[in-house]
Amino acid sequence: MTATIAPELSVAEPEHPLKLRQRKTRRTVGDWLILAAAIVFGALIAAPFVIILINSFKSPADYATSGPLTLPSNLYFDGIAAFWERVNFPEKLWNSFFISGMVAILAVLISVFNAFAIGIGRVKGRTWIIILFLLANMLPQEALLYPLYYMFKQVGLYDNVWSVIIIFTVIQSAFGTYLLSSVYGTFPKEILEAASLDGASRWQILWRVIVPISRPTLAVLVIFFFIWTWNEFLIPLTFLVSNANQTVPVSIAVLQGDRLMDVTTTSASALLGLIPTLIFFLIFQRTLTRGITAGAVK
């Protein structure tokens, strides 16, 4: 039982064995009861999403008279519009998008370099190097927070999206190095030898052979890094103080409890916060549920 993740990322659909066995047994009353219980439980988990959705389209007056559980008597967009304009939502979307996108690309690049040296090059002391990188992933961010804050202030990058991009590039690539090193450790040797005999240099082999072949794994990493960075809170909150630089989660969180936020505007703010991640989930659902087991022991 190694800690390798490589197969998990490329191997067939997990649903497979389920489908094969589906018509084997007869359904009893008990089975239906268990299914009902599972569905009720699912409904309970989904309920907060539905409640937020319907109340974001109500006027505060409508909410006061009919309560949170009825559908809006007429569609009211002022709450969403008010919040949208108040925080200049497109700007926050762009900030989050830019930060997460840059981190995803840069962190994968660094991970590829590191993993090339560790997995393919098998440099001395690689186990320790991997443990060192994992450390970066385990540490509570508070333990780095104040020194980073001070350092970035000194070099004039405080309240600049690049401070957050640099920090998360390192934190995410730490995980990427760990994962990719074990993927590259099992890279087919014959391919490397063939390329080497053809006279390709290391740099060429990396870019023309290894990167194209491992592209599916790299794509998974890009998606993960993007979404993880999008969801980060503490470091963006500390480093991006001016409105114009904030990310989506930070801009929404700092306005909670503000006296200008009435009840349905607050609901609308939560709705706007969850829509982007919901879209990512729908697009990448398969990659995410398959890859989420990436770190699990095989």
Place this chain on the structure above:
Amino acid sequence: MTIAPVVARGKKRPTESIDDQSMLPNSGKGGRAGFWLYLIPGFVLFTVVILIPLVWNIFLSFTEWRGIKPPEFIGLDNWIELSQDAKFWTSFGNSIAMIVAMVIVPTLLGLLLAAMLFDLVGKKFGGRVASFLRATYYLPQILPVAVAAIVIGWILRPENGALNTVLEAVGLGDLQHNWLGSPDTALLSIMFVMVWVQLGYPVVIFMAALQRVDPELYEAAELDGANWLQRFRWITVSIIRPEIFVVTLTCTIAALKVFGPIYTLTRGGPGTSTIVPSYYSYSEFFQNQQVGYGATIATALTVVIVVLTIVFIKAQNRAERAEGNR
């Protein structure tokens, strides 16, 4: 959305010890050492962003610093103060509540739900129903945790909040409460948020792990007269034990680091009823300007996490070895 980094364990990597050389022997200059060039960007960044701040933070825990004049060395004073600081111990007590909400409840419930979905729903009603339900359970996991907290926080609003209105409507008006605003329910409310957020993660991991279980094993046990619970306990749990370890470890680390929901919902209050170490150190850093003391709290938290990780991995290795000898 945490992913489990598991440290590679010694004996399991035969390729390393047998084949201790580069897979690209003949290309490039400098042999194996030439590969170090590729580690330079990663190392430089790692040193600047992780190593230096970490060491600096440990140093700061022995100083008094308000962020302006140079830090003043005061030896162990911060640590002595920390050991007598009731607020700090409360924050660690609340961390244990977070472990209950993010580790114990989701792992147990997740085991049950995963087994239910895989074993009964998946087999009798089709894999599609099972994966749809799995996706539903997973839904809260995709949210930024601060946004997830806002969603639940909105439902728990004191005046005309959804939960209070519902309670009123079904005739339980007496149970109406300022859920996040009273010391007796604030922590419970936060725990509730965390269970909601965290549950999907073990379900997804465990369901993937269950693919490994050989159905014939179940059939054999069934023939031997084992009931569902016995099969669950002796086959399912023992086969997916590695995943249970991973989930427990990563969720425990995540529970010790909780910050977003506390910041958005309660700021540690009312009083100190929902304070956690990460929020406590944050507020010392940026509200009280007690940087040295904040660094002490953060260092203590780091030590706890590192020690826990080592203990966990050792326990897992021991359990695996015991399994191997059986």
